[in-house]
Amino acid sequence: MTEPILQVDGLRKEFGELIAVDDVTVRVREGGSLAIVGESGSGKTTVAKMIVGLEVPTAGSIRACGSDRSTPARSTAERRRRGREVQIVFQDPYTSLDPRQTVERALDEVLRLHQGWDAPRRRSRVLELGELVGLDARQIRALPRALSGGQRQRVAIARALAAEPRVLILDESVAALDVSIQAQVLNLLADIRDETGISYVLISHDLAVVRQLTEETIVMWRGRVVERGPTAQVLDDPQDDYTKRLRASVPRPGWKPTRRALAGVGEEMDP
Amino acid sequence: MSEGPASAALLEVEDLVVDLPVEGEMRRVLHEVSLSIRAGEAVGLVGESGSGKSMTARAIDRLLPPGAAVGGAIRFDGGNVTALSGAQLRRFRGEVAMIFQDPRAHINPVRRIGDYMTEALRTNRDVPNAEAEDRAVDLLESVGIEDGGRRLRQYPHELSGGLLQRVMIATALLTQPRLLLADEPTTAVDVTTQAEVMAILDDLRREFRLAMLFITHNLELAAAVCDRTAVMYAGQVVEVRASSLLHDDPLHPYTAALAAARPDISATKDRLASIPGRPLSAFEAPSDACAFAPRCTHVRDACRQQRPPLIELDRGLTRCLRADELRGHMGPETA
Numbered sequence: 001m002t003e004p005i006l007q008v009d010g011l012r013k014e015f016g017e018l019i020a021v022d023d024v025t026v027r028v029r030e031g032g033s034l035a036i037v038g039e040s041g042s043g044k045t046t047v048a049k050m051i052v053g054l055e056v057p058t059a060g061s062i063r064a065c066g067s068d069r070s071t072p073a074r075s076t077a078e079r080r081r082r083g084r085e086v087q088i089v090f091q092d093p094y095t096s097l098d099p100r101q102t103v104e105r106a107l108d109e110v111l112r113l114h115q116g117w118d119a120p121r122r123r124s125r126v127l128e129l130g131e132l133v134g135l136d137a138r139q140i141r142a143l144p145r146a147l148s149g150g151q152r153q154r155v156a157i158a159r160a161l162a163a164e165p166r167v168l169i170l171d172e173s174v175a176a177l178d179v180s181i182q183a184q185v186l187n188l189l190a191d192i193r194d195e196t197g198i199s200y201v202l203i204s205h206d207l208a209v210v211r212q213l214t215e216e217t218i219v220m221w222r223g224r225v226v227e228r229g230p231t232a233q234v235l236d237d238p239q240d241d242y243t244k245r246l247r248a249s250v251p252r253p254g255w256k257p258t259r260r261a262l263a264g265v266g267e268e269m270d271p
Numbered sequence: 272m273s274e275g276p277a278s279a280a281l282l283e284v285e286d287l288v289v290d291l292p293v294e295g296e297m298r299r300v301l302h303e304v305s306l307s308i309r310a311g312e313a314v315g316l317v318g319e320s321g322s323g324k325s326m327t328a329r330a331i332d333r334l335l336p337p338g339a340a341v342g343g344a345i346r347f348d349g350g351n352v353t354a355l356s357g358a359q360l361r362r363f364r365g366e367v368a369m370i371f372q373d374p375r376a377h378i379n380p381v382r383r384i385g386d387y388m389t390e391a392l393r394t395n396r397d398v399p400n401a402e403a404e405d406r407a408v409d410l411l412e413s414v415g416i417e418d419g420g421r422r423l424r425q426y427p428h429e430l431s432g433g434l435l436q437r438v439m440i441a442t443a444l445l446t447q448p449r450l451l452l453a454d455e456p457t458t459a460v461d462v463t464t465q466a467e468v469m470a471i472l473d474d475l476r477r478e479f480r481l482a483m484l485f486i487t488h489n490l491e492l493a494a495a496v497c498d499r500t501a502v503m504y505a506g507q508v509v510e511v512r513a514s515s516l517l518h519d520d521p522l523h524p525y526t527a528a529l530a531a532a533r534p535d536i537s538a539t540k541d542r543l544a545s546i547p548g549r550p551l552s553a554f555e556a557p558s559d560a561c562a563f564a565p566r567c568t569h570v571r572d573a574c575r576q577q578r579p580p581l582i583e584l585d586r587g588l589t590r591c592l593r594a595d596e597l598r599g600h601m602g603p604e605t606a
Contacts, residue, residue, distance in 0.1 A: 039462070039464070040461055148321075148549070149320060150320075150549070178550060179532050180319060180528070180529065180532050180549075181319075181550075182532070183534075183544065183545035184545040186543055190542075205461060208534040209534055211534060211535065211536050211537070211538070212540060232539070235536060235537070236537070246463060249462045249463045249465065250462060250491075250536060251491045251492040251494075252491065252495060253515070254495075255495040255496070257467070257469040257473065259415060
């Protein structure tokens with residue numbers, strides 16, 4: 001059996017007294033997709049940030065594409081290689097795009113940095129990437145503020161794909177999209193996986209999106225993994241109390257939300 | 272209060288048209304929006320970004336930006352809302368309260384929770400401070416906050432988003448409104464917290480016989496908690512339907528397409544039926560064609576020759592010319 005494309009073992013992150021992530025272990029195979037489910041404060045975004053190197057783990061190890069990335073990169077070359085291998089798209093595309101940079105320039109910059117191609121080759125790839133995520137030539141030349149939220153999110157995805165990563169982390173990146181655009185983006189992600197063998201780590205509270213895109217799921221609660229398994233099994237037959245409550249909170253016909261079962265939820269942040 | 276069939280409606284919006292000044296010209300953001308809410312009824316208002324759902328709520332509560340031009344009629348309890356001013360307008364806002372998606376954007380960060388909660392009672396209703404605070408503590412308890420007395424002395428930054436959301440709901444109810452305009456109150460919160468907020472709203476609606484206009488982009492949520500659901504597209508109401516029928520027997524192809532485009536929590540779909548193109552903004556909507564026509568798989572020439580009127584069908588309303596013949600196979604046609 002080949003080595004997983006992403007391998008995280010005993011990952012831990014402390015912020016002062018707070019243990020944000022506690023003993024998280026995950027594996028993602030090449031071409032596979034993992035969902036990380038949990039509410040705000042459960043540590044799921046911190047896990048993602050450690051995988052891409054935006055946070056340094058307190059303990060544990062991270063291996064991606066065959067090399068260790070548990071500690072900060074020691075050289076620019078290594079940092080770039082890590083960046084090329086694992087990309088991330090955040091929830092809010094507006095804050096992650098440079099407001100003074102056109103879409104074209106943002107994509108070109110990634111190609112120059114990571115691929116080292118000449119200008120004509122970069123230009124044709126920019127158009128290809130635009131087409132891939134459904135942006136037309138006019139939108140490619142626009143500044144972020146001239147684009148809708150859905151279009152900006154697609155720009156962020158195109159920019160991540162420009163590096164041709166082996167792993168793409170989607171941190172609530174499709175949840176904020178309007179339904180009709182969300183369907184386009186989910187289909188697009190499935191196509192790209194079929195074509196390139198890319199692996200996804202999807203961080204989402206939208207369990208229907210999780211079902212659509214991933215095959216494995218871990219559920220996090222207060223920094224720990226409380227349940228893991230094939231996505232279909234976790235959603236259809238949840239075992240952990242929190243997973244059960246999460247599943248019961250999804251609106252459906254005849255849904256009767258209850259207060260008692262949910263008392264205390266969302267209050268752990270209070271002084 | 273007027274008599275006859277119209278008296279059944281607490282709120283009536285008829286052919287509401289709103290134009291807003293944008294870069295020196297007037298742009299139409301609502302096109303002939305019509306909807307009604309009965310006393311105690313919950314109506315969902317669903318649509319994608321820019322469809323006009325929040326604008327509709329703002330127009331109802333007279334919270335449009337300066338320079339807005341409003342046409343059509345808004346009646347609350349038989350009275351003309353668009354003509355209200357001064358003390359009458361303040362009284363109206365006590366009867367029609369609004370809650371928002373992001374409480375932090377609407378609660379003054381440098382004032383104590385107690386000040387924020389009791390302001391309307393003290394200034395508009397001349398309720399003494401101590402009594403206003405007692406009522407605030409009672410309502411905090413109804414939304415599941417037990418230590419209300421302590422909370423009144425805290426500042427907004429000392430409370431979590433979920434708690435502030437409940438404070439905002441309690442505050443909206445202090446003036447004993449008869450209609451609550453809820454603008455995406457659960458969009459920014461976790462799914463489990465959403466369930467709790469919805470349960471609280473449900474309880475309060477029963478307790479106070481409160482009507483609600485529930486604005487959301489989430490068709491499943493609206494259908495699950497509202498009696499009827501109105502669907503908006505490009506500044507127009509395109510369908511109004513009993514929520515129980517919305518999913519299985521929609522009256523407009525856009526509603527059917529929205530439902531088909533959503534992933535399903537109980538099964539992985541081979542491919543999602545995405546709606547081609549992008550949602551149209553209200554100001555882009557043609558006056559002489561169906562706004563959804565360019566994206567509709569059921570489009571005919573007639574759809575491009577007039578804006579379909581909002582007509583009655585099977586106790587619902589639809590803006591689709593072909594609604595009657597398409598019923599039962601309203602979903603997107605697959606190649």
